[in-house]
Amino acid sequence: AAQYDCFFQHLRLLDGALKLSAKDLRSQVVREACITVAHLSTVLGNKFDHGAEAIVPTLFNLVPNSAKVMATSGCAAIRFIIRHTHVPRLIPVITSNCTSKSVAVRRRCFEFLDLLLQEWQTHSLERHISVLAETIKKGIHDADSEARIEARKCYWGFHSHFSREAEHLYHTLESSYQKALQSHLKNSDSIVSLPQSDRSSSSSQESLNRPLSAKRSPTGSTTSRASTVSTKSVSTTGSLQRSRSDIDVNAA
Incomplete structure (x- = not known):
């Protein structure tokens, strides 16, 4: 999709939805939003500049959250953005x-x-x-x-x-x-x-x-989604994983 010129224009339309999801009271929704943001940054690199600038302030609001899932998800998403989207x-x-x-x-x-x-x-x-x-x-x-x-x-x-x-x-x-x-x-x-x-x-x-x-180039990574998802399956402190085992779906 990123090969089409209109993709990035339409991607901006998701900024509001991503911020709203990151503010959700349900930890699972917040986690999924952070995973999505991290993946976009990893795949699009510096071309995710507008989305990163829009979502990072919301992610910072998750850092002091008493719900560990929300706090760690926000921190991990910020790390991914810093690594892959180098926007002054x-x-x-x-x-x-x-x-x-x-x-x-x-x-x-x-x-x-x-x-x-x-x-x-x-x-x-x-x-x-x-x-x-x-x-x-x-x-x-x-x-x-x-x-x-x-x-x-x-x-x-x-x-x-x-x-x-x-x-x-x-x-x-x-x-x-x-x-x-x-x-x-x-x-x-x-x-x-x-x-x-x-x-x-x-x-x-x-x-x-x-x-x-x-290795990444300064303009960002173009790694495929399959490669990224397989890498994310490794359990690391700084990575986000789409695993339900550590999430209480009843927690809000």
């Missing part, structure tokens, strides 16, 4: 949630930002250097210890793209925060030393696994 307009959406009042949202947002800095090419980030730097600085000072850890990961990811701006940010920090950054670099597998071509294939987050074994 998504950056302000993510960074704005890094200052949320919800601790859970802030933790996840810095995790998403770290993934974004690993997966995306530098040219996709250039328009938002100042926003990224300011967001990371706030994260390093966050009241939550886990959010600070994720923010320190983000700093070194940011450093691998924009070393000069990262150094400037480093020198604006108090000595205690500078030491924490250096300590994090020594105690973790840093990607700073990797060349640009290898950066997108590196991931320091153990909770995420690549849904596709084949």
Whole structure:
């Protein structure tokens, strides 16, 4: 269907329906909506830009949900979008949630930002250097210890793209925060030393696994649905699966 010019025009008509399904009170409906969004992002890549921009704010509302199925489905869908749909307009959406009042949202947002800095090419980030730097600085000072850890990961990811701006940010920090950054670099597998071509294939987050074994081009993947579905059948933390075994259909 994606080979037809009119497909993407008509796909936009589904934005409202997808957002409505992601807001549903039934966990199974929300899960299926997230699976659909993740699949569209995986198959269409950057051509899913309009749909991703429309649905991501709704997915962020699922992150602090007390229903685990809804929260994990929303987080997994966001990860798929970050991996496969590299649209600069998504950056302000993510960074704005890094200052949320919800601790859970802030933790996840810095995790998403770290993934974004690993997966995306530098040219996709250039328009938002100042926003990224300011967001990371706030994260390093966050009241939550886990959010600070994720923010320190983000700093070194940011450093691998924009070393000069990262150094400037480093020198604006108090000595205690500078030491924490250096300590994090020594105690973790840093990607700073990797060349640009290898950066997108590196991931320091153990909770995420690549849904596709084949390499993607910067414009996105065109993997067939059959291949994607078979890959999703593998049980991973970061993947969405159309399995009913872990869903209570009576839960709302």
